[in-house]
Amino acid sequence: MTEWKKRDLLDLQHLEKEEIELILETAKSFRQVSARDVKKVPALRGKTVALLFYEPSTRTRVSFELAAKRLSADVINIASNSSSSSKGESILDTALNLEAMNVDLIVVRHPSSGVPDVLSRHLKAAVINAGDGCREHPTQALLDIFTVKEKLGKIAGLNVTIVGDILHSRVARSNIWGFKKLGANVTVCGPATLMPRCVKDLGVEVSYDLESSMKKSDCLIVLRLQKERQQDSFLPSLREYAKLFGVSQSKLDKASQDLLIMHPGPTNRGVEIGADVADGCQSVILEQVTNGVAIRMAVLYLLLGTKGVN
Amino acid sequence: MTPTNKILDQENIRRAMMRIAHEIVEKNKGIDSLCLVGIRTRGAVLAERLSACIKAIEGKTVPVGILDITLYRDDLSMVAQQPVVHETLIDFDISDKKIILVDDVLFTGRTIRAALDALIDLGRPATIQLAVLIDRGHRELPIRADYVGKNIPTSLDENVKVVLSESDSKDDEVVVIKREQK
Amino acid sequence: MGLIIKNAVIVNADKMHTKPQNILLEKGEITKIAADIPVGNHKVIDAAGKLVFPGLIDLHVHLRQPGREDKETVETGSRSAAKGGFTSIMCMPNTTPVIDNAMIVEGIIKEAKRVGLVNVYPVGAITRGQNGKELTDMAELKAAGCKALSDDGKCVESSQIMRLALEYAKMIELLLIQHCQDHCLTGSGVMNEGYNSMVLGIKGDPGIAETVIVARDIELAHYLKTKVHLAHMSLKRSVELIRFAKSQGIQVTAEACPHHFTLTDDAVKSFDTSTKVNPPLRTAEDVAAIREGLKDGTIDCIVTDHAPHTKEDKETGFDNAPFGMIGLETSVGLTMTELVHKKVLTLQQMADRMSAAPARVAGLERKGKIVEGYDADVTIIDPDKEWEVKVEDFWSKSKNSPFIGTKLKGRVEVTICGGKITYQA
Numbered sequence: 001m002t003e004w005k006k007r008d009l010l011d012l013q014h015l016e017k018e019e020i021e022l023i024l025e026t027a028k029s030f031r032q033v034s035a036r037d038v039k040k041v042p043a044l045r046g047k048t049v050a051l052l053f054y055e056p057s058t059r060t061r062v063s064f065e066l067a068a069k070r071l072s073a074d075v076i077n078i079a080s081n082s083s084s085s086s087k088g089e090s091i092l093d094t095a096l097n098l099e100a101m102n103v104d105l106i107v108v109r110h111p112s113s114g115v116p117d118v119l120s121r122h123l124k125a126a127v128i129n130a131g132d133g134c135r136e137h138p139t140q141a142l143l144d145i146f147t148v149k150e151k152l153g154k155i156a157g158l159n160v161t162i163v164g165d166i167l168h169s170r171v172a173r174s175n176i177w178g179f180k181k182l183g184a185n186v187t188v189c190g191p192a193t194l195m196p197r198c199v200k201d202l203g204v205e206v207s208y209d210l211e212s213s214m215k216k217s218d219c220l221i222v223l224r225l226q227k228e229r230q231q232d233s234f235l236p237s238l239r240e241y242a243k244l245f246g247v248s249q250s251k252l253d254k255a256s257q258d259l260l261i262m263h264p265g266p267t268n269r270g271v272e273i274g275a276d277v278a279d280g281c282q283s284v285i286l287e288q289v290t291n292g293v294a295i296r297m298a299v300l301y302l303l304l305g306t307k308g309v310n
Numbered sequence: 311m312t313p314t315n316k317i318l319d320q321e322n323i324r325r326a327m328m329r330i331a332h333e334i335v336e337k338n339k340g341i342d343s344l345c346l347v348g349i350r351t352r353g354a355v356l357a358e359r360l361s362a363c364i365k366a367i368e369g370k371t372v373p374v375g376i377l378d379i380t381l382y383r384d385d386l387s388m389v390a391q392q393p394v395v396h397e398t399l400i401d402f403d404i405s406d407k408k409i410i411l412v413d414d415v416l417f418t419g420r421t422i423r424a425a426l427d428a429l430i431d432l433g434r435p436a437t438i439q440l441a442v443l444i445d446r447g448h449r450e451l452p453i454r455a456d457y458v459g460k461n462i463p464t465s466l467d468e469n470v471k472v473v474l475s476e477s478d479s480k481d482d483e484v485v486v487i488k489r490e491q492k
Numbered sequence: 493m494g495l496i497i498k499n500a501v502i503v504n505a506d507k508m509h510t511k512p513q514n515i516l517l518e519k520g521e522i523t524k525i526a527a528d529i530p531v532g533n534h535k536v537i538d539a540a541g542k543l544v545f546p547g548l549i550d551l552h553v554h555l556r557q558p559g560r561e562d563k564e565t566v567e568t569g570s571r572s573a574a575k576g577g578f579t580s581i582m583c584m585p586n587t588t589p590v591i592d593n594a595m596i597v598e599g600i601i602k603e604a605k606r607v608g609l610v611n612v613y614p615v616g617a618i619t620r621g622q623n624g625k626e627l628t629d630m631a632e633l634k635a636a637g638c639k640a641l642s643d644d645g646k647c648v649e650s651s652q653i654m655r656l657a658l659e660y661a662k663m664i665e666l667l668l669i670q671h672c673q674d675h676c677l678t679g680s681g682v683m684n685e686g687y688n689s690m691v692l693g694i695k696g697d698p699g700i701a702e703t704v705i706v707a708r709d710i711e712l713a714h715y716l717k718t719k720v721h722l723a724h725m726s727l728k729r730s731v732e733l734i735r736f737a738k739s740q741g742i743q744v745t746a747e748a749c750p751h752h753f754t755l756t757d758d759a760v761k762s763f764d765t766s767t768k769v770n771p772p773l774r775t776a777e778d779v780a781a782i783r784e785g786l787k788d789g790t791i792d793c794i795v796t797d798h799a800p801h802t803k804e805d806k807e808t809g810f811d812n813a814p815f816g817m818i819g820l821e822t823s824v825g826l827t828m829t830e831l832v833h834k835k836v837l838t839l840q841q842m843a844d845r846m847s848a849a850p851a852r853v854a855g856l857e858r859k860g861k862i863v864e865g866y867d868a869d870v871t872i873i874d875p876d877k878e879w880e881v882k883v884e885d886f887w888s889k890s891k892n893s894p895f896i897g898t899k900l901k902g903r904v905e906v907t908i909c910g911g912k913i914t915y916q917a
Contacts (some may be wrong), residue, residue, distance in 0.1 A: 004392060029378065029395040038431040041381035090807060112809025113693040114763030135693025170693055196690040305392020
């Protein structure tokens with residue numbers, strides 16, 4: 001197996017296939033830890049992890065926090081409303097201050113693309129991108145890939161469809177890079193107004209017909225639709241969106257019974273996904289959440305074990 | 311060429327395993343509540359072999375588990391590269407069981423320390439006993455083995471190499487290799 | 493006592509004097525050009541081995557005064573301009589307050605005269621406070637010294653207001669400069685919309701935001717039979733539209749910036765906020781078209797769109813950083829390196845795009861040419877001098893340049909404005 005050499009996890013665009021596979025393989029062991037009575041191993045004893053979230057997030061932040069704690073690292077949480085950002089301190093300042101207090105790793109989420117890259121350029125501490133702007137959300141894609149691989153046994157050759165607001169989705173971008181690198185065929189589906197102009201240049205197929213895409217797919221990743229998109233006229237109405245691109249039970253009934261339904265959460269039930277679909281037997285949404293902790297443990301473990309640089 | 315010295319061959323290893331199996335059965339007065347847990351990678355192979363030996367003696371199968379101790383190592387912050395983590399495969403509850411922990415070579419005792427911590431995080435065994443193929447001395451922790459295939463006095467500039475057909479795709483043997491002087 | 497430039501190889505847009513001349517500058521005027529002028533008690537500059545251009549003119553500069561003197565002032569901007577080889581600059585009105593009345597115009601001109609390094613022509617706003625709704629007192633602005641008006645930084649979006657502004661400006665013979673950008677189409681876009689914006693997850697600013705206004709204003713100029721000048725063109729499609737308009741005899745002129753003929757949106761991959769500029773860096777195809785447009789004269793002028801910003805303002809996420817980069821001190825180096833040495837432009841064409849054409853477009857009298865009777869504005873350039881852009885060498889108050897670390901060939905050696913040496917390397 002390949003060795004982990006990178007100091008940071010900033011995106012999947014620049015990861016090698018073998019590096020992705022190493023993370024997936026490592027995550028297997030960590031899923032066991034979370035399933036035990038004693039959900040803790042001493043691997044990162046004495047390390048300090050800072051969670052620097054400039055966007056509201058519950059599940060990603062909690063997932064990282066649990067992952068770090070289950071590895072025995074100490075965790076500090078800095079949310080944008082409680083940090084000095086409101087006092088005009090720049091994020092780089094905040095990060096440098098954390099580093100001055102010997103924080104080993106910084107997990108950062110920021111509404112502006114590229115902030116994790118800029119931090120990594122200025123810091124000696126390792127940086128994990130927990131979502132930057134519309135660019136990438138690498139750990140989400142890794143846990144999605146992990147879940148599919150656990151369920152279907154492989155990635156290569158699978159047909160994966162991502163449905164929703166592709167234009168604004170960092171989850172979509174990371175998943176496109178990740179699944180493509182591992183040999184899956186990726187289709188993106190959504191309204192033309194929420195599709196990047198050059199999306200085909202990513203090597204994906206574009207569909208405006210969810211039903212027919214579902215019929216051809218092994219796995220469907222449903223993206224959350226931000227309700228502001230309707231106010232900004234990207235959509236005529238949420239009702240019409242649900243009709244065309246919402247994953248309803250009736251659409252699901254026409255697809256294969258083995259089609260996996262995934263969603264990064266939190267779901268807008270009745271908009272992009274029906275409640276019966278989200279809770280149904282083809283949905284693996286909660287397993288994604290479980291696997292998220294394992295993936296983040298694997299990433300923390302690998303990054304904090306290397307002294308290499310990007 | 312580094313000087314090597316073959317200590318055990320295939321036959322020696324087979325006999326040592328059979329003897330240890332007998333000792334385990336005798337000391338534990340049968341195989342009730344007995345479980346074997348091998349430490350990855352070669353300890354796991356030896357645990358399987360012990361299980362087979364015990365079956366030959368008692369006619370019943372003793373459950374075998376595989377323990378990965380990577381996450382419990384005490385040198386994680388010192389190594390340059392994070393060691394690859396593998397899964398722990400123990401599909402039985404170890405609580406109140408008599409656990410025979412199996413490894414190939416007992417040296418500083420640090421691996422066993424890690425394994426004890428790892429086991430105890432999985433449950434509360436009634437007892438933990440230790441079986442090793444080779445005890446080469448140089449303990450750095452107060453740990454001793456209950457069952458030993460062979461005691462080999464070594465110096466610190468020597469390596470003990472255990473080769474097992476299942477894990478190494480070569481015939482079984484144990485050799486002592488003199489490390490090259492720097 | 494005057495100033496003599498000896499051994500001067502003069503590069504005028506219409507003629508290159510291959511035989512070195514002596515140029516005598518007296519009382520702010522070029523008084524004599526001859527093979528040999530007696531030194532007398534004149535001061536002498538030897539231009540042997542160098543090229544003598546008419547003083548360079550930049551129609552598009554942001555001096556930030558009044559309002560953001562932490563970024564640039566008339567004084568620091570003048571120093572930066574002199575170092576970049578410029579003898580005349582026009583400064584844009586998007587200051588705080590906006591340059592929309594005679595008093596502010598006069599104030600800037602007075603301050604520029606006090607500094608005395610470069611001729612500064614303030615560009616007044618087209619609409620009050622750049623609100624896009626009410627016209628400024630254009631005649632009064634012209635009388636105060638404005639050579640052109642613009643709402644630069646913002647587009648005059650209302651077609652009706654732009655029509656009225658052009659009609660009124662035509663009556664008083666004043667040039668209007670349009671910042672071509674449909675802000676509705678740009679939305680919150682901060683880089684060129686395309687492959688890179690998609691991959692980087694940065695909101696895209698589509699090229700059509702520029703071209704729809706280019707096309708509209710060409711139509712307005714055609715309909716009203718008047719002039720319009722289009723600022724900082726960045727797209728192949730814009731060049732094509734302007735080429736078509738010129739072929740139809742429509743009185744449209746245009747300008748382009750060094751960063752738009754050197755950099756593509758690949759530069760944004762670094763997330764370096766100094767690459768964030770409006771209009772954004774485009775594609776390689778667009779860069780090639782801008783070069784072609786400069787070569788065939790579709791694009792009349794090279795301007796810098798010098799836009800200083802403090803480190804504090806730029807040191808933030810890409811989305812939040814202000815648009816713009818400084819350019820006065822790298823313009824000659826980039827033009828020489830990327831256009832002249834690569835045979836896109838001849839030296840004479842460079843003299844045209846950086847001096848004669850801007851003087852003609854803005855109607856600056858007795859400027860843009862080295863002939864007797866013209867103003868004593870001269871820029872001496874060493875075409876082969878190699879140098880590296882270094883942050884500590886900038887004279888601008890701000891350092892937001894994506895070219896730091898770039899090696900260039902061709903450097904300003906001496907700048908003379910009104911017969912006075914304003915910069916010497």
